[in-house]
Amino acid sequence: MYICKSEKKQQEGKSKRRKEKPHKCEICSKTFPTPGDLKSHGYVHSGTWPFRCPVCKRGFSKHTNLKNHLFLHTGNKPHACHICPKRFALACNLRAHLKTHQEDDGMDHLDQMDSTSSPIDNEENPEFTEEESSMIDADP
Numbered sequence: 001m002y003i004c005k006s007e008k009k010q011q012e013g014k015s016k017r018r019k020e021k022p023h024k025c026e027i028c029s030k031t032f033p034t035p036g037d038l039k040s041h042g043y044v045h046s047g048t049w050p051f052r053c054p055v056c057k058r059g060f061s062k063h064t065n066l067k068n069h070l071f072l073h074t075g076n077k078p079h080a081c082h083i084c085p086k087r088f089a090l091a092c093n094l095r096a097h098l099k100t101h102q103e104d105d106g107m108d109h110l111d112q113m114d115s116t117s118s119p120i121d122n123e124e125n126p127e128f129t130e131e132e133s134s135m136i137d138a139d140p
């Protein structure tokens with residue numbers, strides 16, 4: 001029986017090379033599979049992020065990451081009142097809120113956005129959350 005040994009060796013070498021991460025960070029010795037990964041990692045050390053959150057000054061390497069992060073500050077409430085700065089997760093909540101503007105001449109129009117609230121460190125979860133109970137939106 002004849003087995004070609006050299007062929008077997010070549011295959012092993014191939015699969016090994018695929019797991020290699022040749023791009024190494026010179027500062028923290030982390031390794032990355034592509035030059036792009038290494039480059040975006042470099043922002044961690046240099047602090048020169050191409051995108052920066054205007055609210056909490058956190059840096060991001062990609063625009064989509066920043067966009068997802070901004071949901072944290074808006075509270076994931078896409079329905080904004082056009083009279084005051086309040087925002088609502090559900091359209092029916094906004095409609096109910098708009099009635100308060102009609103009934104009395106905007107007692108709460110001086111309410112500030114929650115720009116002083118601290119950012120939540122959970123950018124991985126930008127999913128829409130329903131707030132059934134909050135007919136009146138109570139931002140801290």
Ligand SMILES: [Zn+2]
Nearest residue numbers: 025027028030
């Ligand atoms: Zn590094």
Ligand SMILES: [Zn+2]
Nearest residue numbers: 053055056119
């Ligand atoms: Zn932010």
Ligand SMILES: [Zn+2]
Nearest residue numbers: 081083084086
């Ligand atoms: Zn309003």
